[in-house]
Amino acid sequence: MDASLLLIQPAAPEPIYRQIVGQLRRMIASGQLAPGDLLPSVRDVAGQHAINPMTVSRAYSLLESEGALERLRGKGMAVAATHRRIQPEDKRMQLIDLHLRELARQARELELPSEPILRRLGELLEDQE
Amino acid sequence: MDASLLLIQPAAPEPIYRQIVGQLRRMIASGQLAPGDLLPSVRDVAGQHAINPMTVSRAYSLLESEGALERLRGKGMAVAATHRRIQPEDKRMQLIDLHLRELARQARELELPSEPILRRLGELLEDQE
DNA sequence: CCATGTGTATCAATATATTGATACACATGG
DNA sequence: CCATGTGTATCAATATATTGATACACATGG
Structure with a gap:
């Protein structure tokens, strides 16, 4: 390059x-x-x-x-030729758990129901794979 | 308040x-x-x-x-009095959409599958209601 | 009038983020 | 060995963001 x-x-x-x-x-x-x-x-x-x-x-x-x-x-x-996974899934989950808690708190403050949030996140997660 | x-x-x-x-x-x-x-x-x-x-x-x-x-x-x-009392759900969803995108990006970088993330977020959303 | 309640303009102090200069360790290939 | 190529650790300088102390203007209601 x-x-x-x-x-x-x-x-x-x-x-x-x-x-x-x-x-x-x-x-x-x-x-x-x-x-x-x-x-x-x-x-x-x-x-x-x-x-x-x-x-x-x-x-x-x-x-x-x-x-x-x-x-x-x-x-x-x-x-990088390879993306090696060093940490197991539960360790990696911990890395975004605070983010998930913050999101849940904001959703509660907005009085948003769970369903559209989970659907939207599901979309975003699938799009990027 | x-x-x-x-x-x-x-x-x-x-x-x-x-x-x-x-x-x-x-x-x-x-x-x-x-x-x-x-x-x-x-x-x-x-x-x-x-x-x-x-x-x-x-x-x-x-x-x-x-x-x-x-x-x-x-x-x-x-x-503000001019503020509409309650914004429709799609407007409120927009307020957290950037957070959802950021979360999806991090999940991708961590190579985490969708399922445990959606399950965990679902738990957090239900707990707080 | 005036004690008491607002918010805030102004500036200083701090914290944080960004960049930059310098010197260094290491690998390569002649 | 050594000239030349890597990236970067370390620390300093700067820029920017955030907070905080102080003093002030204004409105209220007795």
């Missing part, structure tokens, strides 16, 4: 590292970046866009923690 | 003034707060929750700029 494919607007309200994260995430999701593809080096991206290498590194590290990228020592970052 | 009805968590990542805005917005949308209802004074809310009156004022001012509240000189803030 060529660093010039990234569109970066330093003056935009959205932080630079999040612009990079968002674009790469979508390019990976859409298949424009395939598993194993090498990304441009942080200095390459930084040089072409006149930003700091650490800003690019931050974006890469976030994507690595999401499992979207993997670090190849001495070579750079690449699109 | 009694100031104690507000749930405020000063240590939460969400800023206090936004917690207040969110809760009041939802209570107005659902009709728990009717047009003309007086809100507790900023000092009342601040005193009960050990926060600063200006923080409450900021929340009230935001809701006033949205048209949800109106300022009655010498009396305080009240639910």
Whole structure:
């Protein structure tokens, strides 16, 4: 992948590292970046866009923690070949339980019935798979 | 309305003034707060929750700029009379749709199947009614 | 009039988020 | 070995968001 494919607007309200994260995430999701593809080096991206290498590194590290990228020592970052599941399902469920509680609280405050909420969430969950 | 009805968590990542805005917005949308209802004074809310009156004022001012509240000189803030009493269900659903989308995104990143999420949320929704 | 009740304008203090400079560890390939 | 390529840990500088202290204007009702 060529660093010039990234569109970066330093003056935009959205932080630079999040612009990079968002674009790469979508390019990976859409298949424009395939598993194993090498990304441009942080200095390459930084040089072409006149930003700091650490800003690019931050974006890469976030994507690595999401499992979207993997670090190849001495070579750079690449699109992750596999999404390994380290934690069992109940552990992963715990990671979103607070979110679920918050959602339930807001639904109660809005006096919304359960049924349309569960139906809507069901739709969203299926769409994204 | 009694100031104690507000749930405020000063240590939460969400800023206090936004917690207040969110809760009041939802209570107005659902009709728990009717047009003309007086809100507790900023000092009342601040005193009960050990926060600063200006923080409450900021929340009230935001809701006033949205048209949800109106300022009655010498009396305080009240639910705007022009506000429709109860918003229809689809309008209220819109208020939590972004949260549902965010939840679905996180679930996808965690590679969690739909079924346990919908079951857990169903439990939480029923518990609170 | 005035004690008491509103909200808030103003500014300061803090907390948090973002970026950037520097130096470093490590892998590669000649 | 070593020049050159990776990413990043560390810390500093900046920008932004949030909160808080103070003083003020205004309305009410005795």
